[in-house]
Amino acid sequence: MEAIEHPPIFRLPGIPDHVTYTWLVMVILAALTFVASRNLQLVPRGLQNFLEVLLEQFQQMIDDVMGPEGRRYLPLIATLGLFILTGNLMGLVPGLAGVTSNLNTNAACALVVFVAYHWIGARKQGLVPYLKHFAGPVPLALKPLMFVIEIISHLARPLSLTLRLFGNMVGGHILLAVIFLLMGLDGLIGWALSGSVPGAIIGGIGGIVTIAFTVGFLYPLKILVAFLQAFIFVMLTMLYISGAIEEAEHSEQHSGHH
Amino acid sequence: MRRSLILGGLAVLAFPTAALAAEGGTGGWIAPFAVIAAGIGMAIAAGLCGLGQGRAVASAVDAMARQPGAAARIQTAMIIGLALIESLAIYTLVIALILLFVKGINFA
Numbered sequence: 001m002e003a004i005e006h007p008p009i010f011r012l013p014g015i016p017d018h019v020t021y022t023w024l025v026m027v028i029l030a031a032l033t034f035v036a037s038r039n040l041q042l043v044p045r046g047l048q049n050f051l052e053v054l055l056e057q058f059q060q061m062i063d064d065v066m067g068p069e070g071r072r073y074l075p076l077i078a079t080l081g082l083f084i085l086t087g088n089l090m091g092l093v094p095g096l097a098g099v100t101s102n103l104n105t106n107a108a109c110a111l112v113v114f115v116a117y118h119w120i121g122a123r124k125q126g127l128v129p130y131l132k133h134f135a136g137p138v139p140l141a142l143k144p145l146m147f148v149i150e151i152i153s154h155l156a157r158p159l160s161l162t163l164r165l166f167g168n169m170v171g172g173h174i175l176l177a178v179i180f181l182l183m184g185l186d187g188l189i190g191w192a193l194s195g196s197v198p199g200a201i202i203g204g205i206g207g208i209v210t211i212a213f214t215v216g217f218l219y220p221l222k223i224l225v226a227f228l229q230a231f232i233f234v235m236l237t238m239l240y241i242s243g244a245i246e247e248a249e250h251s252e253q254h255s256g257h258h
Numbered sequence: 259m260r261r262s263l264i265l266g267g268l269a270v271l272a273f274p275t276a277a278l279a280a281e282g283g284t285g286g287w288i289a290p291f292a293v294i295a296a297g298i299g300m301a302i303a304a305g306l307c308g309l310g311q312g313r314a315v316a317s318a319v320d321a322m323a324r325q326p327g328a329a330a331r332i333q334t335a336m337i338i339g340l341a342l343i344e345s346l347a348i349y350t351l352v353i354a355l356i357l358l359f360v361k362g363i364n365f366a
Contacts, residue, residue, distance in 0.1 A: 064334075160345050167348030170355065232341040235334070 008097040018102035025086045025099055054082075058234075065235065066242040073241055076116060080109060081234040084165070088226035091169060092219065100229075101169040103162065110161035113237045118154075121244030130244075161236060168229050172222045179218065183210045296354035303350035310343045 012020050036047040044052050058078040062070040084100055091098020099105050122130045134150040135143040180186075188210060191203030318336035322329045 064331075160342075163352050164341065164345040164348050167345075167351045171348070171351055174355075228337070228341075232337065235338055236341075239338070 009095040016102075017097040018099055018105050021090060021097045021099045022087070022105060024096075025083060025090060029082055029086060061234070062238060065238045066245075069245060070238065070242065073120070073238075076112075077234055077237055077241075080113070080237060081230055084109065084233050085227065085230035088169060088230055089223070091173065092222055092226065098169055098173065100165055101173055103166050106162040106165045107158070109165075109233070110158035113161060113240065114158040117237075117240040117244045120241055124245050157236075157240065161233060165229055165233060168225055172225055176214065176218055176222070179214055180210070183214075185210050292357040296357040299350050300354045303347045307343060307347035311340055314339050314343060 008017055011017060036051045055078060062074060087099030090096050091101050134147050136146045138146050188203045188207040191199045192207055318332055321332050
């Protein structure tokens with residue numbers, strides 16, 4: 001991967017880039033929320049207004065998907081969403097490292113979700129009923145089989161969360177790098193800097209056209225993907241948590257039908 | 259016709275092996291096959307993912323046109339479904355990236 005991706009401009013010695021830039025994201029978010037909530041007003045203006053609108057969006061999504069019970073999990077969900085969104089968008093700034101284009105960051109987020117929704121489900125229903133639910137509403141002979149299948153499908157959830165975010169982000173970065181490579185950007189820039197007048201004219205114009213095409217066409221796409229992937233991560237987290245909460249009612253419904 | 263195609267394909271696949279064997283075994287035969295596998299696998303995955311997502315979007319747009327009041331909920335469900343379908347292609351992308359970029363895979 002190092003062959004096509006430029007290292008970020010700011011690196012701490014001995015610390016991996018994605019950890020450094022995770023800290024940067026944390027500092028940005030913490031500073032924003034601190035500045036916005038330092039002087040709270042009843043009629044919000046400026047930054048406080050912006051953050052309140054943002055959190056109301058999260059709240060509305062939670063109300064739609066999880067119902068009124070979901071409000072308790074707003075801190076977890078909104079923190080994950082804001083962190084992933086900021087990390088995604090930071091990967092688009094030239095010279096900064098993308099936090100979410102590293103597998104480890106995404107795996108950390110997905111494991112937090114995995115542990116959290118099992119914990120919430122077990123707290124809500126008790127450990128034994130929660131485990132019993134994995135067997136599903138099937139005849140007794142099939143229950144061991146269902147249990148194993150369900151365990152595997154639950155183990156696949158953090159894997160798919162991790163790989164979806166990672167693949168989308170890295171795929172976008174590689175697409176950008178390959179487009180620049182195919183258009184010969186470094187050759188054009190070298191031509192522009194070579195000193196000869198025709199080289200400077202052709203290389204300069206070609207380089208500007210290349211960059212304009214890429215920024216005008218690919219960057220909007222990547223910004224859309226950054227928002228979409230953060231949205232999908234948050235939405236799946238909400239679905240998993242609400243699944244863990246509501247499982248008891250569903251199983252009763254099913255047993256009533258049979 | 260079909261047999262000649264298969265033979266041609268086998269010859270193409272066997273060629274890097276022969277070329278590398280003549281060079282004296284630098285690199286082995288994993289790397290060229292990894293590039294071929296990454297390209298073909300990504301092509302198949304992208305094509306089938308496009309078919310699946312096309313069906314999903316077609317149904318969702320149909321439903322939205324029939325019932326514009328429920329458009330927001332249908333759109334949310336559609337985006338979740340698209341993400342789940344897309345993740346299958348993303349798995350192939352990750353495997354392709356592993357094949358292309360991870361050095362020192364030793365299958366022997």
